Amino acid sequence: MNFINRIGAAVSAYGGPDFAWRLATGLSRRPVVLTYHRVLSSSDEVVDKTQRDVTKGEFRAHVKRLLSRRRPVTLYDIVKGEIGDGQVFAITFDDGYGDNFRTAAPILRELGVPAAVFVTTDPVSGRGWLWWDRLAYALTLSVGKSVSALGRNFEIASEADVWTAQAELTRTLKRATDRGAVIREIAEQSGMGNEPPPGLYLTWDDVRALRDDGWEIGAHTRSHRILTSLPREDAEIEIDECAREITDETGTGPRLFAYPNGRPGDFDDGIIAHLKETGFVGACASDAGPESNEPDPFAVKRIAPKGGEPASVFRLRVSGLYYKLRR
Numbered sequence: 001m002n003f004i005n006r007i008g009a010a011v012s013a014y015g016g017p018d019f020a021w022r023l024a025t026g027l028s029r030r031p032v033v034l035t036y037h038r039v040l041s042s043s044d045e046v047v048d049k050t051q052r053d054v055t056k057g058e059f060r061a062h063v064k065r066l067l068s069r070r071r072p073v074t075l076y077d078i079v080k081g082e083i084g085d086g087q088v089f090a091i092t093f094d095d096g097y098g099d100n101f102r103t104a105a106p107i108l109r110e111l112g113v114p115a116a117v118f119v120t121t122d123p124v125s126g127r128g129w130l131w132w133d134r135l136a137y138a139l140t141l142s143v144g145k146s147v148s149a150l151g152r153n154f155e156i157a158s159e160a161d162v163w164t165a166q167a168e169l170t171r172t173l174k175r176a177t178d179r180g181a182v183i184r185e186i187a188e189q190s191g192m193g194n195e196p197p198p199g200l201y202l203t204w205d206d207v208r209a210l211r212d213d214g215w216e217i218g219a220h221t222r223s224h225r226i227l228t229s230l231p232r233e234d235a236e237i238e239i240d241e242c243a244r245e246i247t248d249e250t251g252t253g254p255r256l257f258a259y260p261n262g263r264p265g266d267f268d269d270g271i272i273a274h275l276k277e278t279g280f281v282g283a284c285a286s287d288a289g290p291e292s293n294e295p296d297p298f299a300v301k302r303i304a305p306k307g308g309e310p311a312s313v314f315r316l317r318v319s320g321l322y323y324k325l326r327r
């Protein structure tokens with residue numbers, strides 16, 4: 001059990017299971033924006049175990065827990081500051097995974113909760129994998145082999161070796177300009193096919209169905225490159241082409257954006273100015289805790305619950321205490 005899990009357990013043990021929650025909701029009336037990637041059901045293939053995606057059961061429990069204390073609103077309402085009184089929450093999804101439509105949407109429809117999805121257009125348009133999925137899948141298929149990449153040799157004897165190699169390669173490849181070629185080489189050594197498993201990513205038909213269901217369709221670039229790692233012109237193309245494709249496919253231009261990776265340093269004033277010029281009204285960062293009382297509409301903070309976390313840690317995350325303890 002890591003440090004934060006121990007704190008969560010200790011706080012719950014001290015004051016009963018809802019103590020942390022009561023403490024935190026008493027402290028904070030700030031809007032809470034959650035961010036998820038995949039929502040897994042038992043039939044889904046897990047291509048990347050290091051992502052710690054939530055299961056369908058965990059996702060439903062999170063939303064029901066939030067509904068018992070807070071009112072669901074849209075991210076757009078939060079960005080525009082139109083949320084009225086009381087405590088609110090909004091749900092978002094990043095990247096454009098197919099299970100958002102298959103698994104999460106029916107749960108949210110049943111519970112009457114709106115959502116936004118930030119679409120990366122390359123995988124949704126069938127132009128291949130998101131790079132980290134392809135890397136994880138290739139390494140998983142390489143157990144029992146050795147893989148050479150970046151002038152090194154990775155012996156992949158077990159699942160633990162997959163995770164070690166993946167962590168090391170991911171660190172280097174996140175901002176590498178030759179990333180595509182390196183991953184292609186690793187994929188070729190693994191013998192995997194070029195196409196992602198069917199249903200891993202949303203299709204445009206799925207996106208249109210989500211739109212018809214009331215979801216906000218936001219933009220998350222074309223290929224998920226970290227915008228500040230690119231020459232400005234290329235960063236603008238990543239944004240503009242993504243927005244153009246969403247407009248062509250759904251009939252509506254996206255109003256909201258999520259920065260790839262979304263940490264401080266992954267976006268800057270120039271990127272924000274370009275988003276404003278292009279017609280966006282807000283943008284989300286990643287996993288930085290609950291919002292302040294007056295959110296910066298172009299750096300909306302979000303909470304990223306992980307699969308396998310105890311309910312006490314979910315409560316600590318929503319309360320913001322988790323992020324204070326982590327500092």
Ligand SMILES: [Zn+2]
Pocket residue numbers: 094095220224259260261
């Ligand atoms: Zn993303």
